[in-house]
Amino acid sequence: MIDLDFARRGLESQPFSRLLGARLAEFGDGAATLELDIRDELKQQNRYLHGGVLAYAADNALTFAAGTVLGPELLTAGFTIDYLRPATGVTLRARAVVVQAGRSRATCRCEVYTVDGDGAATLCAAAQGSARVVRASGTVPG
Numbered sequence: 001m002i003d004l005d006f007a008r009r010g011l012e013s014q015p016f017s018r019l020l021g022a023r024l025a026e027f028g029d030g031a032a033t034l035e036l037d038i039r040d041e042l043k044q045q046n047r048y049l050h051g052g053v054l055a056y057a058a059d060n061a062l063t064f065a066a067g068t069v070l071g072p073e074l075l076t077a078g079f080t081i082d083y084l085r086p087a088t089g090v091t092l093r094a095r096a097v098v099v100q101a102g103r104s105r106a107t108c109r110c111e112v113y114t115v116d117g118d119g120a121a122t123l124c125a126a127a128q129g130s131a132r133v134v135r136a137s138g139t140v141p142g
Contacts, residue, residue, distance in 0.1 A: 002072050004028065007064060010072060020056065024064065030098040032064035038090055038114065049087035049114070057094035058110045058127035065096035066106035066131035073136070077105065079129025081112075087124040089114030096127075104133040 002010075007027040011017050011034075020042070026033035034057050036042075044050045063076050096110035112125035 002027075002067065006072070007032070007067065010067075011060070011064070014060075016056070017060065020053065022057070022060065025093070026095070027064060028068055030065065030068050030101075031096065032061050032068060033093060033095040034061040034064065035091055035093050038087070038092055046086070047088075049092060051083055053092065054083065054087055054094075054112050054125045055081050055127075057092055058096070058112055058125060059129070061094035061096035061110050061112075062108045062127060062129040063131045065098050065108045065110075066101070069098055069101045070104070070106050070131065070133055073134055074131045075134050077130040077132045079127055081125055081127040083125050085122070085124050087112075087114045089116045089122065091115040093121065106131055 004027045008024045011024050020036050022036045025035045038049050042053050058081050094112045096108045098106050098108050100107045107130045110127040113121040114124050115121050
């Protein structure tokens with residue numbers, strides 16, 4: 001399978017992930033953790049981190065977790081997210097784990113936290129989703 005350095009290069013190859021400043025903190029054994037710094041330009045009008053940023057983090061963490069068991073040729077098949085409380089702090093952390101995997105699809109859960117300046121984490125969203133293996137042509141293996 002793939003290791004943390006390979007996975008980090010994959011994340012860095014995503015222009016949107018670079019724009020957000022995302023980084024992969026953990027990758028392997030059915031889990032992945034994605035982090036990014038909370039900056040003013042990522043907030044909405046009430047000064048909370050925008051829900052789209054939380055959804056991005058959950059989506060990518062879910063798919064990277066799936067990649068620990070299925071390999072790198074994946075796409076998100078779908079996911080749902082529940083926003084539990086407004087996201088404030090200095091760091092956003094999304095940790096996803098595989099809950100079931102087959103040959104071509106994995107289902108994962110993700111908890112999204114904000115971390116304050118003292119290192120205290122607060123759960124702000126929860127997500128569940130799946131990723132599926134795709135061929136280079138974009139087709140699903142039959």
